[in-house]
Amino acid sequence: MHLFIFCLHIILSPLIFSTNPSKFLTPHCNRIAMAFRMGVGGGNASSGMGVAEHSVSTFKELQRKKVHRYVIFKIDEKTKEVVVEKTGSPAESYDDFTASLPENDCRYAVFDFDFVTSENCQKSKIFFIAWSPSVARIRPKMLYATSKDRFRRELQGIHYEIQATDPTEMELEVLQERAN
Structure with a gap:
């Protein structure tokens, strides 16, 4: 169990503690994450057009x-x-x-x-x-x-x-x- 937690920590640490976690994501996942962070189309996604x-x-x-x-x-x-x-x-x-x-x-x-x-x-x-x-x-x-x-x-x-x-x-x- 401790080995599993250690491995998980090694894998996730760069994502959690990095100032730019998107560099660890695949390009496709990064585009989707950016779309939701910025709002679709650059505006507020919840308000729509x-x-x-x-x-x-x-x-x-x-x-x-x-x-x-x-x-x-x-x-x-x-x-x-x-x-x-x-x-x-x-x-x-x-x-x-x-x-x-x-x-x-x-x-x-x-x-x-x-x-x-x-x-x-x-x-x-x-x-x-x-x-x-x-x-x-x-x-x-x-x-x-x-x-x-x-x-x-x-x-x-x-x-x-x-x-x-x-x-x-x-x-x-x-x-x-x-x-x-």
Whole structure:
């Protein structure tokens, strides 16, 4: 037992007592540790990115005026804001929406889902979708994950939220099931 503790002390001492413990970490671990120490993107990781006023007003157009079927948002790292990347006209379908999402990068989106209830009533529900494909790089995944809650709070009137890492997690049937 004493030998084990001695060996552990020999291995961990440079990490514990060094002024620069990152030199003992692998480059990959060091990048992850630095990202968490500095905050993702150099800012405060818990607060997330700012939200462009245009993003909120475009969401309100979708919500109140039905001007858009969907809105896709992205994080602009230069301005450190969530901005509108694309809007879909009211005539566009859910397939058009899913085809607009990048296969290998993260995005936020809202989709105005129209459906008919079992009582034959026309209804509409707004879905917030956090798209984070499994093939996306780690940095964007962390950036979008830490900014999601703040951005989501800015969009008043969301009915349902979906977090998807794969297209099957946000198929039309998933929305229908959640809305009913």
